[in-house]
Every structure is written in structure tokens, then in C-alpha cells.
Amino acid sequence: MLGVCYYPEHWPEEMWAQDAKEMRELGLRYVRIGEFAWSRIELTDGVFTFDWLDRAIETLASAGLEVIMCTPTATPPKWLIDKYPDILPVDINTGTTRGFGSRRHYDFSSKNYFSEAMRISEVLAKRYGEHPAICGWQTDNEIACHDTTHSGSETAKIAFHDWCLSRYKTIEQLNADWGTVFWSMEYQNFDQIELPILAVTETHPAHQLAYRRFSSDQVIKFHNKMIEIIRQYAPNRFVTHNFIPMVDTQTDNYALAENLDFVSYDNYPLGRSDMFFKDKPAAEFKPYMRTGHPDFASYDFDQSRGISKKNFWIMEQQPGPVNWAHHNPRPEKGMVRLWSWQAFAHGADCVCYFRWRQAPFAQEQMHAGVKRNDNSKSAAWTEIEQMHDELKLVEFSIESPVQARVAIISGTTNQWVSEIERQADSYNHQQIEFSYYSALRQLGLVVDFISINSDFSPYDLILAPCLPIVDDVFINKCKNAKAHFVFGPRSGGKTDELSLAPNLPPGKLQALLPIKVISTETIRPDCSEKLGYKDKTFESRCWREELEITKDIIVDAKYHDQSPAVVRHGNTSYIATLTCDDFLIEQFEHLATELDITTVRLPKDMRIVYRGDLAYIFNYAGVPQTFPSENIGRYLLGQAVMDPYDVAIIKLNNK
Secondary structure, three states, X not given: OEEEEOOHHHOOHHXXXXXXXXXXXXXXXXXXXXXXXXXXXXXXXXXXXXXXXXXXXXXXXXXXXXXXXEOOOOOOOHHHHHHOHHHOOEOOOOOXXXXXXXXXXXXXXXXXXXXXXXXXXXXXXXXXXXXXXXXXXXXXXXXXXXXXXXXXXXXXXXXXXXXXXXXXXXXXXXXXXXXXXXXXXXXOOHHHOOOOOOOOOOOOHHHHHHHHHHHHHHXXXXXXXXXXXXXXXXXXXXXEEEEOOHHHOOOOHHHHHOOOOEEEEEEOHHHHHHHHOOOOOHHHHHXXXXXXXOOHHHHHHHHHHHHHOOOEEEXXXXXXXXXXXXXXXXXXXXXXXXXXXXXXXXXXXXXXXXXXXXXXXXXXOOOOOOEOXXXXXXXXXHHHHHHHHHHHHOOOOXXXXXXXXXXXXXXXXXXXXXXXXXXXXXXXXXXXXXXXXXXXXXXXXXXXXXXXXXXXXXXXXXXXXXXXXXXXXXXXXXXXXXXXXXXXXXXXXXXXXXXXXXXXXXXXXXXXXXXXXXXXXXXXXXXXXXXXXXXXXXXXXXXXXXXXXXXXXXXXXXXXXXXXXXXXXOOEEEEOEEEOHHXXXXXXXXXXXXXXOOOOOOOOOEEEEEEOOEEXXXXXXXXXXXXXXXXXXXXXXXXXXXXXXXXXXXXXXXX
């Protein structure tokens, strides 16, 4: 299924019918509208103009399109800000109020904004909840984008006091849990607690973690109430939200998605790759400048499927150059099609392109659309036409599941801890998690992302690149699981309040793996040392832990001084250092072989994923490449010798 994002309020009404007709002719089925239209819907306080929106919906419906309605709460209008100035958030890095004039200018702790956001959501849900043309709803837009989860406002501080009281009950307990005796930070009452921002040097780690947990809870409370209102007035319609990359929300994504019917994701492979790989050498980045890294989009797809616990949608798919990255190249010819098929392969049920027509004004006028601002067809048009035809050709089914035997344990708490206490400028949680993921994908493995609370039974290999905080429930789940577990450095080393494990790291993980981390060092990225594994030499980088082991511990890899670097005991392995991609590929391949998990060494920049009875192969390279596996099935699309930026789809023999 295909769709598009449309802004009827941006265009003369006489264009709407032709737009809708062309959308259907292009093979589109869904149209998302309304997420930024608050000022046009409610001109001033309580003065509504629904007539234009009614006509827009009717026009789209008359052409056979299904409408996804959005709550417009990402853009509170100027009259509302003037009425309630406390809506505006305060920048935690500068202490200045973030002003009106763009979007996402609201504070999740503002009671006034909470009330107003729910009011406009209820007004829209009451009016359009049972409209026959509206198939579903999107909440807000890219919640928490632009660093808006946290606010340094007085309103946020007061709300944080209440949150701390609820969690710790007494100020004595808070002081004990945080360890505020350090640097004379003890509090006599909850009202004394400041937000952990704008201090002379670093603020207390436990205080920072509590503030992040509080901020996450504020977002979730806001979001859940909006979902509740929509469901009350819009029965039998789906409710979704268009997530940005999970690392950017600074929110517990599993909790944020809990009450949705499914998760949506906004896919911008070039913009995101440009930002993620900004420090990479030109020779390493340039091959992916117009394609995105082969694993980067799928990394976010698999995370979206993980927090959704089912298939997902792409609510915004990049069709051309964007306007917001450090640099904004155009996609290579064929990439819009490849990204679309890649999304479907990883579990998407629908791909919606952003946007129908390039805006000739305002902040996004340099952001490409399916059509140019003069109404001519952009380069993406023919690729979307091709997608529509190919979806029918391969008889793609949204009922088909993505099934993986390998999983990565992920979670925002892991990210928070590593951001609060980096210990090295080169330590980046997302890059480390991505390196584990990319190594698995280069072996042709399908990967699920799961939380510590997920069911472990479907998996044979479970990896946790960074899991600083674990509890007894998790340990017992690991003991009863069939999977082999791989823990990266820092795992198990912290208590729930971000103190060192009293029995030394990896703390509670010692019940699975009887080792101790007796010292930790971080070293410059350009000062790597040798890592020996199976008569091969790799690199130990950036983070290095010294291990104390017992006689029954198997040593898989050693540092340059022959001390243990990678160890295992029973069904648990521990990698005590950050390392190179080549080592991870080698290590995971050996583990997969032991566990009877089939791997395939693919040509560079070629990837494969399995959904249902189909195998999807993607050639990200700018040269023809040959898929190495023969006789696994019948080609429905493409062939073994793949053109640059091409897609092949195989109906598997054994399915």
C-alpha cells in the first residue's frame, strides 16, 4: 500500500480535485492531512473554520482515497501562545525561552498546553471520528523532535518535584538513593531540588537520570491522553504516531508506543546518514552520499517493528533532497524505489511519500516533493509508478511476518546512562548499537529489536551492546531462555539509581557469567591496540575493561598483553571492549554457526531480508553485483546479477 502527505491549506482549492485524481492514478491509496493546520482550523480562541477541511476530505474521498487525520498539536498557534506564555519551553542548554516561529514550541509540563492540546484533539475527534472517509489517526507529529522532550522551565521544575515525591516518598530516601552527600548536595525537602541543568560542571548522574525518566513520563502521559480521546470518538479507526529515529526521542519508546495500533516511522535515509556519519572520512562516506548507508534505514525499520511489536508504516518517505541536514544531496536514480521496497521487506505495510508537492514558501521550500512547486513531476514520480506496478506483480501481502532468530536488546535507559556518563568522548551509544546491528546484517541475518521485558523464547542469539542496568527478573529470564546471550562492555555495571554495582561490574550478570571488571579505561580512537581472536588480529578501541575470571571461564579473544578481552560461560558471552566491525562479523558468524543459524557473506553493500515466503535483496552499490546464493527460489523481480541500486525479490523454495 502506498500513500502521500498532503496540505490542502497550502494550495488553491481549485487544485484539490486534480491533485486527488492524480494521486489515485499514481496508485496511492492513503493521504495524511492536518498535522500543522491548527491556526487554519481555529482562527482564534473558540472560533473554528471547518468548512475548508470538510471540503478537502470530501474531495479526497470522492477520488477514492482514504484519509489519515492528524491532531495539529505540534504547532500551537500564536494566539494560544499569547494567551498562555507558559506553553513555551525553556532550552536546557542556555536557560532561554524557546520562542514562537517554527514548530514543536511547547512544554510537556505546561498544564495549560496539556489542557488545550487535549481540547483541540477532542474537537477534531468529535467532528471527524466516525467520518466514513477517515480510516485512521496520527497523534501530534514527530513527538520530541528538535530536542523538545526536556524543558528547563519553572513549570517543569515544579512537576519534577511532584514526580520525585511520588518515586522516592521521602527526601531521606532520595538523598540515600542518589548519594547526595557527595559535594554537599543533600536536600531538606523536595522543593529545594533544581533541574540538573546550567551548573558549573557536571550535575549528579542519578539526578540526571531521574530528570530524564521524569521528562519521558511527561511525554508518555501527554501522548496516552490524546490516544484515549481519539479512541473515545473514533471507534474502529487505527491510531498511530510518526516516530523519528528512536535515539532522538529521549523517551521510553516502548512505553510511548504501547497504546498505539501500530508505529509509523519517518524515513529520511540521506538526511539522517549525513548527520550520523558526519565525522567519517570522505572516502568512507561518499559511496553512500546519495544512497544512505545500506544498514541505516533498516536499523530504524527494525527498531520501529520492535517497539510496535508488529508491522509498521512509513508515514513520511524521502522522495528527493531534504532541507534540514548538514548537506542535502539528491538520491541516486532508483533509490526511492529501493527504500520503499526495503521498508516493505523489513515489515512496513504502507509507505507514504512526503510530500505531494514541494512548497514554494516558508521553511521547507527546499524540501523536494513528489511534484515540483510548478506542478511538474519530480524524479520520484516514475519510481513510485514502478512501485505500484511491482507491488501487484509480486503479490505482496501485509499479513506476511518478518521472522528473526536473532535479537538486539535495546532501550532508552541504556542510551541515557551512556550519555550521562560517557567516560570517553568517543563513546556513542547509537554508533555502538549500530555496529553490532550492521555486523549481523552483513551476515545476511534478520534482526529484531526487543526490550528487557520482551519474550526471549523466539530467539537463538540475543545481543546487548550496552545494558548498564539489569534486575533480578531479567537475570531469571536469561537463565530460563534457550538463547545464547552476548553482552557488550558496561553491561550490568550500574544500579537502578546509577551507582556502581556493589559487587563490581557486571553486577547481577555475575549470576550468568562469574567474572569481575576490576578496572576500566578509555583510550583515544587513534590509539587502538591489538585484539587476538582465532589466530587473527583485530582492534581493541576506545573502551577497555580488565577482567578477573575463574578457571571455568572460556577465553575467546585476548588483548595485546594476553589478558582476556572476550569470554564466555555456558550460554553467555561478554565482550569487554569496543572493537572493529571485522571482529564483530567474525565473532557473530562463529556464534551463529554453533547455534545452527544460517549466515551468508554477501558482497559489499548488498543486503538480504526475509518476510513471509519472500527474500528481498538490495544492491546499494554503484556497480552491478551478483547475489551469491543459488537455487533458493524463483525470481519474482529482478535477477541474480543486480544492476546498481537495484532490487530483487525471490519466492523461496521451502515456503
